[in-house]
Amino acid sequence: MALEINGKTYETDEEGYLANLSDWDEEVARKMAELDDCDLTDNHWEVINFLREYYEEYQIAPAVRVLTKAIGKKLGKDKGNSKYLYQLFPYGPAKQACKYAGLPKPTGCV
Amino acid sequence: MAKSEFETPEIKRIPEIPPVRIGSMAHSQPFRAKPEHQAPLGFPGELVDDWKQVALDKMGELLGKYRSLQVFMDACVKCGACTDKCHYYLGTSDPKNMPVARQDLMRSVYRRYFTVAGKYLPKLVGAVDLTEEVVEDWYRYYHQCSECRRCSVYCPYGIDTAEITMAGREILDAIGVGQKYANEIIGKVFKIGNNLGLPEPALKDTLEGLEEEVEEDIEVPVKFPLDEAGADVLLVTPSADFFAEPHVDGLIGYAKVFHQAGISWTLSSHASEAANFGLFIGSYQNMQKVAMRIREAALELGVKRIVVGECGHAWRVAYSFWNTLVGPFDFLDPNYPVPQHICEFTHDLLKRGALRLDPSANDDKVVTFHDSCNVSRASRMGDFPGGQFVIPRELIRAACNRFVDMEPGTTHEATYCCGGGGGLLTDDLVELRVKGALPRVQALSRVIEDDGVTHMAAICAICKSQFTKVLPYYGLGMDMIVSVHQLIGDALVFDEH
Numbered sequence: 001m002a003l004e005i006n007g008k009t010y011e012t013d014e015e016g017y018l019a020n021l022s023d024w025d026e027e028v029a030r031k032m033a034e035l036d037d038c039d040l041t042d043n044h045w046e047v048i049n050f051l052r053e054y055y056e057e058y059q060i061a062p063a064v065r066v067l068t069k070a071i072g073k074k075l076g077k078d079k080g081n082s083k084y085l086y087q088l089f090p091y092g093p094a095k096q097a098c099k100y101a102g103l104p105k106p107t108g109c110v
Numbered sequence: 111m112a113k114s115e116f117e118t119p120e121i122k123r124i125p126e127i128p129p130v131r132i133g134s135m136a137h138s139q140p141f142r143a144k145p146e147h148q149a150p151l152g153f154p155g156e157l158v159d160d161w162k163q164v165a166l167d168k169m170g171e172l173l174g175k176y177r178s179l180q181v182f183m184d185a186c187v188k189c190g191a192c193t194d195k196c197h198y199y200l201g202t203s204d205p206k207n208m209p210v211a212r213q214d215l216m217r218s219v220y221r222r223y224f225t226v227a228g229k230y231l232p233k234l235v236g237a238v239d240l241t242e243e244v245v246e247d248w249y250r251y252y253h254q255c256s257e258c259r260r261c262s263v264y265c266p267y268g269i270d271t272a273e274i275t276m277a278g279r280e281i282l283d284a285i286g287v288g289q290k291y292a293n294e295i296i297g298k299v300f301k302i303g304n305n306l307g308l309p310e311p312a313l314k315d316t317l318e319g320l321e322e323e324v325e326e327d328i329e330v331p332v333k334f335p336l337d338e339a340g341a342d343v344l345l346v347t348p349s350a351d352f353f354a355e356p357h358v359d360g361l362i363g364y365a366k367v368f369h370q371a372g373i374s375w376t377l378s379s380h381a382s383e384a385a386n387f388g389l390f391i392g393s394y395q396n397m398q399k400v401a402m403r404i405r406e407a408a409l410e411l412g413v414k415r416i417v418v419g420e421c422g423h424a425w426r427v428a429y430s431f432w433n434t435l436v437g438p439f440d441f442l443d444p445n446y447p448v449p450q451h452i453c454e455f456t457h458d459l460l461k462r463g464a465l466r467l468d469p470s471a472n473d474d475k476v477v478t479f480h481d482s483c484n485v486s487r488a489s490r491m492g493d494f495p496g497g498q499f500v501i502p503r504e505l506i507r508a509a510c511n512r513f514v515d516m517e518p519g520t521t522h523e524a525t526y527c528c529g530g531g532g533g534l535l536t537d538d539l540v541e542l543r544v545k546g547a548l549p550r551v552q553a554l555s556r557v558i559e560d561d562g563v564t565h566m567a568a569i570c571a572i573c574k575s576q577f578t579k580v581l582p583y584y585g586l587g588m589d590m591i592v593s594v595h596q597l598i599g600d601a602l603v604f605d606e607h
């Protein structure tokens with residue numbers, strides 16, 4: 001599978017996750033969100049950017065409590081919980097946000 | 111992430127056995143493993159040229175190795191007792207999800223090549239040739255069985271459908287037709303140590319974060335030790351406990367119990383996974399390799415006990431297989447169960463008066479309990495029959511004032527699978543997962559209506575993730591599902607030592 005953006009082709013897996021992390025740019029996130037009928041706000045970008053930073057350091061998406069804590073610090077305590085993250089990413093923050101951020105899908109019993 | 115393209119079954123107050131709809135789930139199959147997912151497990155990367163011979167050889171090998179499989183192939187008398195017992199049949203109406211029919215996908219091939227009648231008079235005995243079409247059907251329907259073994263409870267001959275499914279998957283892996291979800295995960299355990307692929311620095315960072323969080327929350331310095339040599343207890347738990355909700359609240363609960371009991375414990379970065387998907391794919395070698403990491407970690411850290419966190423099939427592997435798989439565990443303290451379930455551990459402390467719970471802490475909840483299939487039907491807890499049913503319930507009752515059991519016939523050894531067990535907890539099978547959850551959701555809905563149940567507790571990472579995902583399809587809240595040790599942790603009274 002692949003994603004076409006402005007004539008450029010991005011390879012993806014069966015579920016639309018980017019095959020190569022290094023291919024990612026903001027257009028990729030926008031396009032993926034558009035396909036899901038999701039408008040990316042600044043708050044979405046806070047999450048996406050944090051995921052990318054964390055992945056770069058640890059080679060894995062952050063655990064839910066690591067993520068909610070970080071977002072709480074950035075956007076205010078009332079937003080540092082998974083309820084808020086599910087509002088932003090209704091398909092689940094771990095999966096949908098990871099996809100937009102170009103990260104591989106988390107595996108396991110999650 | 112397309113919107114759902116299937117209908118969520120209707121919840122009936124009085125469950126009905128649906129009329130058959132032939133082929134209604136023939137489209138359902140999981141993504142296939144790529145060569146890079148197959149290689150670390152020792153399986154061919156793609157369909158091998160002489161696949162038919164390889165499959166039959168493998169089948170012959172399994173029939174010789176597992177006498178049970180031979181008996182299960184021969185013993186079925188088509189009495190029909192299993193037909194309405196499978197959650198996937200009840201949720202999908204596809205007759206090939208009747209356990210007998212799913213078994214017959216293999217049984218008919220067995221007859222053709224391994225019985226005299228089938229060799230000479232195949233049509234007379236329902237024997238069929240092994241064709242590519244048959245292989246496709248195996249792949250579809252052996253991934254529509256969660257190996258939960260509910261049907262086996264009702265089979266007068268005790269035929270274990272799970273073993274047949276495992277054999278089916280093992281044969282498929284041998285010819286190069288693997289399932290991506292399970293096989294990719296097993297590869298991650300070999301490479302990194304857990305199903306998630308959570309490397310040690312990330313695990314350390316996550317645990318440090320939890321320490322801060324708990325201390326902020328309750329002002330008690332509860333620790334989450336990692337790789338602490340000389341600790342008394344090694345805790346192995348599903349890696350979902352580090353990563354996801356509501357699992358992580360269960361992990362916090364375990365840590366609080368260890369803290370309050372004053373027992374030194376540690377997690378291991380080498381064995382940062384209790385789950386063992388080798389079981390699901392029927393591969394003894396891979397199951398052994400996954401489990402070996404736990405033995406190695408226990409020896410390396412010099413612990414006296416191993417406690418297993420809330421994970422259904424991990425407990426089956428630990429309780430029923432470890433001793434011969436990666437044992438003996440004669441280096442552990444024989445005064446404690448080897449291995450010990452976290453529920454047994456906490457239950458023992460409660461009984462000895464080493465912990466005090468204040469159940470009013472959970473007065474905002476009316477709780478029911480979902481028995482996990484592998485705990486219920488493939489293992490035990492405590493030193494008495496049925497301990498695996500009694501102990502978790504006693505824990506919940508000690509932590510909550512209001513507990514309600516679901517309908518008999520849906521609990522204890524008759525429990526329904528959550529719909530996501532056996533290596534099927536993957537988004538490419540979401541239709542199957544939603545439909546397969548129907549029997550449990552029906553029983554749950556009934557206690558919600560009649561008794562005002564607000565939460566369902568579970569002791570399995572798969573169950574917790576599955577319900578979080580599928581309950582919203584039925585109009586129920588994903589946060590209904592809680593870990594048993596979350597209830598314990600919230601009710602725990604922190605006395606001075």
